[in-house]
């Protein structure tokens with residue numbers, strides 16, 4: 001009976017001490033811990049970015065393949081490709097994914113022609129159909 005009580009007391013005392021110790025430890029290592037967490041987070045973030053980049057590139061490659069792997073205007077097949085959305089509004093890195101989903105809304109251009117198309121759109125206020133009629137490969 002006596003022993004039990006002693007034991008109980010000592011356990012709770014130890015628990016309390018341990019709690020305090022953890023608190024102290026946390027306070028002392030807070031900085032360090034957050035730096036570690038930050039580093040882990042950054043590393044994880046880099047991994048995720050790397051993976052999604054790979055995913056996008058794979059999708060883009062598939063889409064480029066689907067579009068015949070050459071520029072619709074000049075026929076160049078070795079330049080950097082851009083998926084141009086015919087309505088011309090949306091241009092993001094997911095272009096390849098969207099182009100796979102809705103190929104009828106996109107055209108594959110090399111970056112030179114793509115720049116030209118956008119120049120025509122903004123400077124000459126031409127629509128995609130007009131630009132295409134003028135510039136398409138004969």
Ligand SMILES: [Zn+2]
Pocket residue numbers: 071072073074075076109110111112113114
């Ligand atoms: Zn081109």
